[in-house]
Amino acid sequence: MTDFTATRALFDLPDGLTYLDGNSLGPMAKAVPDRVGHAIRSEWGQELIRAWNSAGWMEMPDRLGDRIAPLxxxxxxxxSTGDTLSIKVHQALSAALSLTDRKxxxxxxxxxxTDLYIAQGIVDALDRGLELxxxxxxxxxxxxxxEIAVLMLTEVDYRTGRRHDMAHLSRIAREQGIVTLWDLAHSAGAFPVDSAAHADFAVGCTYKYLNSGPGGPAFIAVPDAVADRIDPALPGWLGHAAPFDFDRDYRPAQAAxxxxxxxxxxxxxAALDAALDAWDGVSMQxxxxxxxxxxxxxIAGVExxxxxxxxxSPxxxxxxxxxxxxxxxQAYAICQAxxxxxxxGDFRAPDILRFGITPLYIGEAEIDAAIATMARIMQDRLYEDPRFQTRQAVT
Amino acid sequence: MTDFTATRALFDLPDGLTYLDGNSLGPMAKAVPDRVGHAIRSEWGQELIRAWNSAGWMEMPDRLGDRIAPLxxxxxxxxSTGDTLSIKVHQALSAALSLTDRKxxxxxxxxxxTDLYIAQGIVDALDRGLELxxxxxxxxxxxxxxEIAVLMLTEVDYRTGRRHDMAHLSRIAREQGIVTLWDLAHSAGAFPVDSAAHADFAVGCTYKYLNSGPGGPAFIAVPDAVADRIDPALPGWLGHAAPFDFDRDYRPAQAAxxxxxxxxxxxxxAALDAALDAWDGVSMQxxxxxxxxxxxxxIAGVExxxxxxxxxSPxxxxxxxxxxxxxxxQAYAICQAxxxxxxxGDFRAPDILRFGITPLYIGEAEIDAAIATMARIMQDRLYEDPRFQTRQAVT
Incomplete structure (x- = not known):
């Protein structure tokens, strides 16, 4: 049985704060500052360029991928980890399209x-009769x-939390010869996922339920049998089989x-690495x-x-x-109040209030505090205060 | 007159180390650890999701772009800053190609x-008769x-340091109706550049002469008159005119x-921000x-x-x-010795020894130490020691 009191103790959350937004930005694990500080002062500061070998920097994208894999x-x-989720969607969708003649x-x-923007960007750029x-x-x-080339879905809707039946849809996809691309942004670290069984391509981000911090690297998961057939659409030098040969021609590295x-x-x-420690010994079930x-x-309390x-939500x-x-x-103003x-929590246009449920560091007390506060705000109509009505740049 | 004793004092370099590899990875400025620590502990740790507004996170890519601009x-x-240089090359080249019918x-x-790999990747993906x-x-x-659509060059050759005449070639390009894309990886922070005058698109990285640390963000510079004509090939949500409207359709944000x-x-x-402080009051001339x-x-000493x-080098x-x-x-073994x-310094296959010259933190003493050490290694053939012959993953 996972000890959630122990996992809670691994995170630093401000006193008195009820944080139900870990589905947008996970909080800081206590191990992060020292780990990043070490990477800065000891590795970069003292080892300098040598740290690419001596501190294992060059292997980090793969090593972190291996830590995310079981989750x-x-x-x-x-x-493989790196870049942003938008880029990983681009890589995965470009690759998926290369495996089929369908449109x-x-x-x-x-x-x-962003998934839809990137997809439409590919459709427009390739200009070969593709359709989103x-x-x-x-x-x-x-x-x-x-008729379908690629099924490209985010498993969990970022606004409502509605969850697709990934196993079921992927089974149909396989029967129909459809390549599957699943965005696990709101799945990884949220509940058990079986991406090897259900996804030809899976992508996701680490700064939500995996708590890697603002702008943490994204990931892409591709089984070897699929990866080995792909000529990457964004063939960067560190995806080359031998980057430090500085060949003129690109040869893809092995697998992912x-x-x-x-x-x-x-x-x-380094921040992601430290954050992933919190998952040691945790059962996703x-x-x-x-x-x-x-x-x-x-749900019961708010209703x-x-x-x-x-x-x-469903x-x-x-x-x-x-x-x-x-x-x-008045969701925006309620959120501000x-x-x-x-x-x-947070707000998603036009009228959604979202609350992330993250057992690693929240429990009954936080849920009850949220319900009580929300009840007061609604009963006393505190959200009508003009200061809660002004929209900020980031919601 | 720039005070290079003062700039040297801004960097933390290990005692006794002669660091002539700032063209590969710049050293840590002393301001970095606290700045990143603040971003982690105070902004992420205490403000959490609110920091996107309260700590100005959402504006950082543009604010840092504005700090790089004068350099x-x-x-x-x-x-605009973000991603890696490979991605910025992809964005710039895709955009450049969209401005012309040439092939x-x-x-x-x-x-x-990586510039060539990315370019070939675009040629292959678009499959419309383009040629690299x-x-x-x-x-x-x-x-x-x-016949030329885009002139895509890195101003300074990463192996030899050979430098193109950017002003001259760009003038010819303009006469010939050729779109220009300059990679400033080894230019930004190395010497004066006039990208507004000479480049339709300029890209570069910040972890070399700008000292942002391992994997620091890349940049792309595009004059407004050019940028406003571009439908980005990688249309991510944060390049949208109103990201938090979560529109189904992409509308590009203003300019870069x-x-x-x-x-x-x-x-x-945050690391880049701190590193850029070292350029305050520095004359690139x-x-x-x-x-x-x-x-x-x-050159004189080694010869x-x-x-x-x-x-x-020229x-x-x-x-x-x-x-x-x-x-x-025996360049590799000499480098190891x-x-x-x-x-x-560092090694680039097959036989190049490189030394970066970075006046912000090295001076005559370091040059003389390098010459003296190299002379001893060559005279005593110390590089023949077997331990210097084994090739590491990163060179």
């Missing part, structure tokens, strides 16, 4: 915008015909290593069980005490990721 | 491999005909902001003058004391960047 059900050696990329309107077809999430299955591009961001990777219990508690908020556990969302026309009262 | 002769608001990308055999034409550096001018892609790597950016004096001193080393100042390279069949004797 997403991927095999060792099949996960249609099927996605849904619940996908995160976006349908409602519940219509995906009906659209999975032999070919999805490396440029020089890895070592400081962000336990995380899921506790996440569901906490989610149910939040009882804040009747003007409407549940935006009520059924199996259809929900590890976040709970509510709708309200919550923040002013030390309860942090 | 490369770019106008404010025209430089040939002209580059040279002295370009850094690589000629010898000295033949570039003769190949600049009206559209070259932002995903979530910026805040820890690396002074840096160049001192770099040339130190380079001449190194006098190590006759078996052949100068690989002898004429105007044709050389801020590095000095020598050739020797130098490192063992606390003189750090």
């Amino acid at each position: 997403i059900g991927a095999a060792p050696g099949t996960v 249609v990329i099927l996605s849904d309107t619940g996908n995160f915008p 077809r976006c349908v409602a999430p519940e219509e995906i299955e009906a659209h999975m015909t032999d 290593r070919r999805f490396r591009i440029g020089t890895p961001p070592i400081l962000q990777m 336990d995380v899921r069980s506790r996440s569901l219990a906490l989610s149910q508690r939040l 009882a005490d804040c009747p003007s908020l409407t549940l935006a 009520r059924e556990d199996a259809h929900r990721g590890s976040q709970v969302s509510f709708r309200h026309p 919550l923040i002013a009262h030390d309860v942090i | 490369i002769g770019a106008a404010p608001g025209t430089v 040939v990308i002209l580059s040279d055999t002295g370009n850094f491999p 034409r690589c000629v010898a550096p000295e033949e570039i001018e003769a190949h600049m005909t009206d 902001r559209r070259f932002r892609i995903g979530t910026p790597p805040i820890l690396q950016m 002074d840096v160049r003058s001192r770099s040339l004096a130190l380079s001449q001193r190194l 006098a004391d190590c006759p078996s080393l052949t100068l690989a 002898r004429e100042d105007a044709h050389r960047g801020s590095q000095v390279s020598f050739r020797h069949p 130098l490192i063992a004797h606390d003189v750090i």
Whole structure:
């Protein structure tokens, strides 16, 4: 049984703060400052260029991939870290399209915008009759015909927390000869994932449930049998089979290593490395069980005490990721009022209030505090205060 | 007059070490650890998600671009930071190709491999008759005909330090209707650059002469008149005009902001921010003058004391960047022997020894130490020691 009191002790959270936004930016693990400080002062500061060998910097993207692999059900050696999720989506979708002669990329309107922007960018750039077809999430299955080249979905909707049935859709995809690309941004670290079984390509980010810090590296997971068939669309020198031969021609490195591009961001990777320590000995099944219990508690409490908020997330556990969302026309102002009262969730346009459920460092006390604060804000209409109405750049 | 004693005091270099590899990885400025520590402990740790607004994280890619702009002769608001140089090359070349109907990308055999890999990747992916034409550096001018779509060059050759005449070639390019893309990896922070005058697109990295640390963000500089015509090939959500509207369709942000892609790597950016402080009050003309004096001193000393080393860099100042390279069949072993004797340069296959000249933190003493150590290694053939013959992963 995972000891969540022990994992909670690994994180540094400000006193009195109820942080329900770990689905947007995970908090700082206590091990991070010293680990990054060591990378800066001892490795960079003292070893300088030698640290690429002596401190293992050059292997970090792969070593961290191997640490993420068990958390997403991927095999060792099949996960590469680096860049941002947008870039990983580009790499994965370009690769997926190269495996088929079909023309249609099927996605849904619940996908995160950057995935759709990147996909449309590829469609426009390649100019060879490709089409990005976006349908409602519940219509995906009906659209999975032999016309579809790639099924590109984010497993969990960033606004509502609605979760696709990845195993089911991937099984249909396999039957229909459709290549699958799953964005695990809101899955990795949120609940068990079996990406090796269900995804030809899986991508995700590490700064949400994996707590790597602002702008932490993204990941891409590709089983060897798929990876070995890919000529990367972004063939950077560190994805070359022998980067330091400085060949004029590109030869891809083995397996997922070919999805490396440029020089890895070592400081962000040191932070990720430290953050991943919190997962040692943690059962993702336990995380899921506790996440569901906490989610149910939040839903029940808010529905009882804040009747003007409407549940935006699926009520059924199996259809929900590890976040709970509510709708309200004043969602933005309510979110600001919550923040002013030390309860942090976030807002997604036009009317969604999101709360991330992250058992590694939150429990019943935080859920109850959030419910009580929200109840007060709604009952006393504190959100009507003009200072909560002004929209900031980042929501 | 720039006070190089004062700039030297801003850097932390290990005692007794002669560091002539700042053209590969600049050293740690003393301000870096606390700045990054602050970003981690106070901003991330205490502000958490709020720091995107309260700590100005979301503006960092542009603010840092504005700090780099004067160092490369770019106008404010025209430089965007983030990602890796490979990605910036991809963005710039894709954009450059969209401005012309011509088919040939002209580059040279002295370009850094990743630039050529990325270019070939675009040629292959777009599959519309584009061609990457690589000629010898000295033949570039003769190949600049009206057949050429884009001139894509790295100003300074990473092996020899040979420097193109950027102003001259760009003038010809303009006459011939050729779009220019300059990689300033070995120029930014090395000597004065006038990218606004000479480059339609300029890209570069910050971890060499700008000392941002391992895997620091890259930059792209595009004058507004050019940027405003570009539909980015990698349309990430943070290059959207209104990212937090989460529109289904991409609309590019203003000017160079559209070259932002995903979530910026805040820890690396904090390091870059601190490192850039060292440039406050520094005249790039002074840096160049001192770099040339130190380079001449190194060339004269090595030629006098190590006759078996052949100068690989151009002898004429105007044709050389801020590095000095020598050739020797045993270059790798000599480099290892130098490192063992606390003189750090680096090796580039097959036979090049490189030394970066970085006046911000090295002076005559370091040059003389390098010459004396190299003379001893060559005279006593210390490089023949078997332990210097084994090739490491990173050279």
